[in-house]
Amino acid sequence: MVQYNLKKITVVPNGKDFIDIILSRTQRQTPTVVHKGYAISRLRQFYMRKVKYTQQNFHEKLSTIIDEFPRLDDIHPFYGDLLHVLYNKDHYKLALGQINTARNLIGKIAKDYVKLLKYGDSLYRCKCLKVAALGRMCTVIKRIAPSLAYLEQIRQHMARLPSIDPNTRTVLICGYPNVGKSSFINKITRADVDVQPYAFTTKSLFVGHTDYKYLRYQVIDTPGILDRPFEDRNIIEMCSITALAHLRAAVLFFLDISGSCGYSIAQQAALFHSIKSLFMNKPLIIVCNKTDLQPLEGISEEDMKLVMEMKAESMKTLIGQGGEAASDQGVLLTMSTLTEDGVISVKNAACERLLDQRVELKMKSKKINECLNRFHVAIPKPRDQKERPHCIPQAVLEVKAKQAAEKEKRKTERDLEDENGGAGVYSASLKKNYMLANDEWKEDVMPEIIDGHNVYDFIDPDILQRLEELEQEEGLRQAEEADDDFEMDGKELTPEEQQALAEIRKKKSLLIQQHRVKKSTAESRPIVPRKFDKDRQFSTGRMGRQLSALGLDPALAINRARSRSRGRKRERSAERGANDGGDIMDMDVDTPNKKQRLRSLSRSRSKSRPPGEIVPGEGFKDSSQKVKAAKLAKKSAKKRNKDARRGEADRVIPTLKPKHLFSGKRSIGKTQRR
Template identity: 80%
Template sequence: MVQYNFKKITMVPSGKDFVDIILSRTQRQTPTVVHKGYAISRLRQFYMRKVKYTQQNFYEKLSAIIDEFPRLDDIHPFYGDLLHVLYNKDHYKLALGQINTARNLISKISKDYIRLLKYGDSLYRCKTLKVAALGRMCTVVKKISPSLAYLEQIRQHMARLPSIDPNTRTILICGYPNVGKSSFINKITRADVDVQPYAFTTKSLFVGHTDYKYLRYQVIDTPGILDRPLEERNIIEMCSITALAHLRAAVLFFLDVSGSCGYSIAQQAALFHSIKSLFLNKPLLVVCNKIDLQPLESLSEEDRKLVMEMKDEASKTLNGGDDPELANGVLLSMSTLTEDGVIAVKNAACERLLNQRVEMKLKSKKINDCLNRFHVAMPKPRDGKERPPSIPQAVLEAKAAQANVEREKRKLEKDLENENGGAGVYSASLKKNYILPNDEWKEDLMPEIFEGHNVTDFVDPDILQRLQELEREEGLRMEGENEENDEMDEERELSLEEREALAEIRKKKSLLIQEHRIKKSTAESRSVIPRKFNKDKAFTSERMGRDLSRLGLDPSAAINRARSRSVSQRGRKRERSLAIEDEGEGMDIDQPNKKLRMRSRSRSQSRGPPGELVPGEGFKDSAQKTKAVKLAKKAAKKRNKDARRGEADRVILNMKPKHLFSGKRSIGKTDRR
């Protein structure tokens, strides 16, 4: 299991946010109401509680920061050196030390001011001491703001570090930049490391996981290393050196035999010899990559000699230089592009690492504690007779019956695929499960395009139903034609004048239909003529006379009635205007005509008393109207009281808003708010 999970470290707030968080919590969690009439002991207790609570919150927050960040002396040396390479051990320890100092200072300030508050003689003195105590605590926190910001940056970076377990089975890949390390880890694990054709694409450690013999292996891809002194190496290279120095792992040293990485075999061999001290007591394999570009056999004599020297050194690191079997498997070749030899390299590394771990466990002292738990029983021979292992007949019969069942079992697609060349060669037929009236039709080829038309446009599963509908429609059409023929027969029986009238009616009907269709189609885009400018459709007595004459009625009586009504209205208007003029004699001459008009209009629109019955209102008499008005007023009274606009309005004013009638409980009684 992974022991170090830096993603769980809590976020470190900035100095200002830290102060805001603590003071806000103090304000929310402690009483806020105090009066000068309280006893002095109660006043002291009130402010002492504030100071103690603030100090306690500061202490808890700062302690959480100190405890959650790892101590470099207590964690695994790999992580200790890695953090030193990335963040500088001295700066890291100084920042945590300042946090610890601030925590102790805040505790001391709280202790001093609580001692002073015990002797506070007034509300003002106690409050002043409380303000001073909180102010000094906040000043201490603000002074360590740079350390808090530095630790927050470290926390964010540590959360992005891969979760590496230093004690599990590990395969470490190292070598010059751009020799194919990231391509290899992408092939054997599900890691997705960026691969580019230039150096130092990988700038940090990447982790993937693979399985071998039902065991999980951790594969680490390291950044490229250059052949130069240790003090000249940068942070990226030092990550690889740290991993090689501290992790017990099988090391794969990648060698680009083609030289396409930009470094010759001699340079790569020099790097191997400069860091070979880091490979001691670790299974080491020299992997010649990119053999698709340059096979190992076609190397020059010089380069081949360098490769053989590296092979001899690698066999020595396994503590088995004299064993030819171990020495033979040290040099492997592969190509990540064609995947030739990739799995063989992975299996060889896993096997060697497993053997080494088993040997180490056998050599350890723990094996002596475990040996007494194991007992292997070996029977002693009682005579010279041989007793070979025998299988009972019943077991053989059961095995044969099982084989027959498997033979008779329905062949699966997987079996057919294995029989016919495997994946990529065998193509399963999707047509063999078609449900058709005739099985011979299953493999028939159906054209997609025929004579320039898409065949699927003409394939209709409901063709028979559509055919029946067409026949039904054809029958209805035939019946209509028969009816038309009957009408034509009836027309033949008409006289010449009747036929002409009938033709005129049909022509007019078709014209009306056509006109209606035109109006309908252009209704949206047609402009509407205002009524006062539309002379053809003006509501005049002449138009009324034309319309009545067209209907065959005598319009004279209606026209005379309309004219007489218009004359009487003009007379009334004349009387009203005279009356206004009479009233105007007593008014001020400067009064504008608009006011006169408004006043006369309001008088003309005034109605009688509310109980008076007006025709068309729907009431039987004045008493019924008065009763209805009273009921309406009574119904509206409650609604008006609740400040509602209408019957559908659900607004009910909150007469006791909670934020005004509830608050924090003060020190003392808690039986009422």
């Protein structure tokens, strides 16, 4: 089990929230009603209780923060150094120290003001002392607000750290960046580490778990390390160095022999020799990766010499191995994470070596004697010289042989799928395992029953043949209709009729062309006034000829069109006509009613419709009903328009004074504040 659960640390509130939480709790959990008529001892107790309760709440909260954050000197050295690398041990301790100092200061403030409240001589004096005590406590919290914010950032980052158990069976993967470490851990565990074709994709430690011989192993993927001085390494590289230094694990040093990672074998060998002190007393395996691009036998002699030197160094770091030939096996392995060639053998070798080392260390410890004393291995002594081999009955052997033969002969659904076209083509039969009296019944079609009748009884078996006959008959009928279509070809017409037909066709094609031209230029064609219309297509003469051809008198229409086309010119008023010798009565005769007279006075100017005028089709009974409906619509939109300002971008404070912070307790019998 993991000893340190960094994900369960309580959230650290910021300074303002801290004060609001404590003062709100004080207001809710202590009495809030006090009167001038109370005895002075009761007033003192009332305010002393407030101060003590506030101090206790501050003390509990601050103590929780101090206790839940790990102490770097008391935890495992791996976690201590990792937290120091990530957060700087000095800043971390300073922040926790300021929290501890604030807790002591708040306790001292409460003690001093409680002593003063014991001698308060009035309600006003006691209240002022209480306000001063709570104010000084809040001031202390405000001063440590940066430390609280810093610890909250650390808490959030700690929650994202992987849960690593320093004492369990561990396989550690290290090497240069982009040599295939993350691909390997993705192959042997269910970890989902991001893999990209560039360096430093992995920026922190990642943990996965795998099984070997019914035991759970912890696999740690570390960020890439560069060959440079210790002082120049960044935080990402120091995470790997910390894991190598403090974890008892089997180390897999990955070597990219193809050079596709961007670093040569000489550079990787230099890194190996610079950090080989971290491999002491640990099972070490050198893994040559990416053999699909470059096999180990195909590298140059210089590179092979460097690899052999690394192999010799790794053999020196082994402890307690039997002989040189035995230790040769599993020290230098090759694999390819792309083709998965050798991946499982590398995993098994690392787990086996780690298991052997742990067993051997336990055998050397002092505790093993206590365990061995509890075991007794009984070895039976032979009673005579007669050999008694194992005896298995013949019937049991026959049953086992039959089961083995059936197992070999039986085909799985996957085999059947491969034989019959693969996935998407083969469909497994769900009926073949039905237990019926006759095996031929398994593939029978299930009857569909509707209203107590079998649907199949009402299906005509010759329906497809009849459908084909109907389609042929319909095709013959359509062919006959196509032959009967009349098309005027002009062979049976007289010369006059042929000439008329040619003119009709010419006129028709001309109209079609004109229509297409108008349609194609409708949007961009300018509107040409009548006086610039040279073709005179819409002249009054043309209109007269067309109306005369229809047997109508065109005089009234022509006069009306001429009177309308005089432009925007004011009509003469009645007085002007009277002065000019005209007769007002003649104009009344021409325009019978008042509405027409008004319209004739200013025909060329438009007039806006009053809001109460009814337009046909609106559905109103009269103008008053329309005005009333408009008022109701405007009134209903008022609230929506008022609330329309409230949005994510508006600076709106929904409640200026929250009820739970600015109201006292309910008195007896009142339930409206609940």
